[in-house]
Structure formats: C-alpha cells, structure tokens
Amino acid sequence: MKPGVLIIGKVDQNEESFIRFSNLFNIILYNFKSKSLLIHDFNTIYKTTNISALWLSHGEFDLDLYNSLPKDLKCIVLCSIGYDRYDLNLLKKKNIILCNRSNLGSNDVADLTLYHTLSAFRFFPIFEKNLRLYKNTIDSRLIMSIDNDNNSSKSNNKYFALGDQCYSQLVHSPKNKIAGIVGLGQIGKQIAIRLNSLGMSLHYHQRNKLSPSNYSLLIKKFIPTNNNSLPLTYHQDLSSLLKISDIIILALPLNNNSLNLINKDNLSLCKENVKIINISRGKIINEQDVIDFLDQGKIGYLSLDVFHDENNINKRLIFDKKNNQRYNVSLTPHIGSSTYDQVLQSYKLCQDNIIDIVLNDGNGLSPVNA
Incomplete structure (x- = not known):
C-alpha cells in the first residue's frame, strides 16, 4: 500500500512534478473548513488511514490538533517559511519532522521591500492614487502641496506644483540615506543588495557580525564581478542602529527576543520622521505603539506586508x-513571496522533503526540528 499524503491547500495537480509525485503516494486532497472539523476527521475518517505526511499551505496548530495527528505521521511540510505557530519540541517528541520552505522566495520578498523603500521616500502609491482620482498630472501634484494638518499650501504657486512635496512631508531620493536592516539572513542579504543599487548607506544589526568568509561568499555569489563590494556596517546593539537610520527594515524571524521589538521605547530612539518597513512577522512590532507614533508625526512612513x-x-x-486615510502608510496583503515561480519551487521542495523522509528514511531537505 502506498503511504498517504494529506494535502491541505491548493496544489497544481497537472504540474509535471506533482504527477510523478502522485504515482508514489496515496494523495488525499483535503477541503479545509475548520480546525474542529479537521480534528474530527483525524479521529474518525482518517483514524485507520496510513497518513505519513501532511502538506500544508495554511493552518494553525493547537494542542487538540497535535493530540489528534495520524499515528503513522512522519512529517509536516509547509509551503511557507514561517513556523512560529508550531511547537517544535512537541513534534520532535512525536518523531515528526517539520520542514519549511527554507530560503525559497528570498528574492521575491526583497523585491517587495525595494518597492516599499521607494514608496517610503517617493510616495509613489499616493501619487498614483491621486492621478487615478483627478485624471490629470497637474492637479495630482498640486493637491499634494497642501499640508493636511494646516490646510495650507507650501508651494510658491498655488496653481502649480512640481511633485516634490507630499502633504506635510518633502519627497526625497533614497540615495545616500541610511538603511538599517534588522536581520541579515538570506532575505536581509537580498534586501541589502537591492538597496545598495539605490546608493544607500547600509547598516545592519543581528546577534553576530557577518564573518569574513560569509561576507566573501555573499560577494562571490550575488555581486556582479564589475562591482565586487557591498559596504555593510555592523551594529552589535540595536539601539545604535535605530538612532542613525533614516529607514528601518525588519527582516528577522519571530521569537521571544523579537516579539514586540519595535515598541515605544525603541521607537523613542529613532530619528524624527523615521521610515519603517516590516516584511517579516506582524508581531515583531507593537502595532498600538507604532500607531501612536504615527499620530504624533514621529514616524514619517510605515510599510507593512505582515x-x-x-x-x-x-x-x-x-x-x-x-x-x-493615511497617506504615509503603505500596506500589502502578505504577498512578499507570492509569485507563481516561487509557488512551483515550494511545491517541488514539499515533494522532495516528503520523498526523502517517508521513502528514504531521511531528515528532509529543509527540516527545522530534526
């Protein structure tokens, strides 16, 4: 009997690699409706079914679900990179290997960060919104020269504006501005490469400084041979990074140390009018504190994808x-790595993880608790 793979979420059943994969396993496409129903089905319909792997594109586990997992389960594979919702120790006690998407999608997340960075300095989203509304370029720029707070124009000519002002703020180039990246993992490195192309001064904070060998590998792997440098300044203390950064980019995992990292105390260390981008996990920032600082005019621009x-x-x-509506807030619906190219790569990695663990008795290609 073929080992069973229960898939929760969307998969392309006509994709070539999935067709080959489905020849090796008993594929169960599960229509997820609620957590309670899934628990019920685990305890009834699938109680005697050999399910060796769970393939998840979404879902959140709690203790009841852990206690109801199929007895033959060997692994849970995720199409996403985040795994903070899963109890790694409990899964390990049950001899269940959890695999995530690893570093797939780093380029796509960095691309979105580049968009948000340009938006933070140039206010592209609000200019586009006004152009769609007024349907002419002159009024689209002119309305932006009105200070929302004082209802007055800062432009010398009330009939014309260049577009170098966005209500109470001036429009600036990102060139020579200081970008503070919190977390220089695979995503953080890709972000640094893109911001370097804008001529920004790159600073970063994480637990350990990038070693010379890892820096050399970064240069060799990602930087064109005609420009074999990527100036990076390390800050051992987060506070020193916050004090000098014109824009702060959060690219770190969520854990006990990073929960509510961007709070009123750390925000108080930042430059007046600082710009903040979060493409990592939502709970790394304290939303209420950030909102308060927005209301006080102390945050110049906020971009969130989570x-x-x-x-x-x-x-x-x-x-x-x-x-x-806030003109200095840009929101995207958690689409950092949402490209079809990345989805196909994630599908393939899920398949390879399951094959390695279930058929080859391995630990998987991207385990997080093995």
Missing part, C-alpha cells in the same frame, strides 16, 4: 484620528 491579525487589520493603520 500584521498582528491578518484576518482583521487594525483600522487605525489605514485611518488617522480624523478618519482620513
């Missing part, structure tokens, strides 16, 4: 105290 509650975005991130 949130505390992705099913119920805090409305204060969208609207200010006067119920006006």
